[in-house]
Amino acid sequence: MDVNVNRRQFFKICATGLGGSSLAALGFAPGAALAEVREFKLLRTTETRNTCPYCSVGCGIILYSLGDKAKNAKAEIVHIEGDADHPVNRGTLCPKGAGLLDFVHSPSRLRYPEYRAPGSSEWKRISWDEAFDRVARLMKDDRDKNFEAKSKDGLTVNRWLSTGFLAASASANETGYLTHKVVRSLGILGFDNQARV
Numbered sequence: 001m002d003v004n005v006n007r008r009q010f011f012k013i014c015a016t017g018l019g020g021s022s023l024a025a026l027g028f029a030p031g032a033a034l035a036e037v038r039e040f041k042l043l044r045t046t047e048t049r050n051t052c053p054y055c056s057v058g059c060g061i062i063l064y065s066l067g068d069k070a071k072n073a074k075a076e077i078v079h080i081e082g083d084a085d086h087p088v089n090r091g092t093l094c095p096k097g098a099g100l101l102d103f104v105h106s107p108s109r110l111r112y113p114e115y116r117a118p119g120s121s122e123w124k125r126i127s128w129d130e131a132f133d134r135v136a137r138l139m140k141d142d143r144d145k146n147f148e149a150k151s152k153d154g155l156t157v158n159r160w161l162s163t164g165f166l167a168a169s170a171s172a173n174e175t176g177y178l179t180h181k182v183v184r185s186l187g188i189l190g191f192d193n194q195a196r197v
């Protein structure tokens with residue numbers, strides 16, 4: 001590399017360096033400037049604490065949303081990060097948790113119940129009430145038909161083996177406890193989730 005510079009070029013280089021360091025001294029350092037923009041972005045948001053839905057680790061997350069309190073505005077989650085106060089992850093997230101914003105805004109994300117009739121290839125959107133009624137109806141019919149109060153040997157077993165239940169690891173302790181009580185009181189033994197409630 002040619003390192004020869006004439007006197008004029010030397011002064012130009014010194015002036016550029018001096019200008020850059022003076023701007024930094026005045027608080028215009030690029031790092032600080034970027035940090036200010038990010039803080040401003042989150043300043044107007046609503047913070048909601050939640051749990052990552054992916055795996056049994058159950059990391060705490062904070063969802064930042066805009067528009068929650070504005071009239072005629074649609075609320076939207078704009079940023080997600082690890083919850084520094086959460087005892088499980090202390091603010092850290094693995095790559096899956098760190099990509100949660102894409103999951104939330106994915107065009108293929110299922111946002112409502114759908115039903116596919118037997119033999120049909122079409123999924124039809126149904127209301128939450130219709131979905132709950134249908135699940136309750138099918139569970140009741142199946143339990144009435146298959147519940148076993150006694151085993152073949154005459155032992156009291158009170159079990160319902162033909163239906164299973166899959167719960168969510170993102171539930172709080174209280175929800176997990178209640179889910180467990182309801183499922184076991186119905187006699188269901190096939191009960192699980194990725195966090196082993």
Ligand code: SF4
Nearest residue numbers: 052054055059094097
């Ligand atoms: S952030 Fe990663 S480790 Fe934590 S719950 Fe989500 S998927 Fe599991």
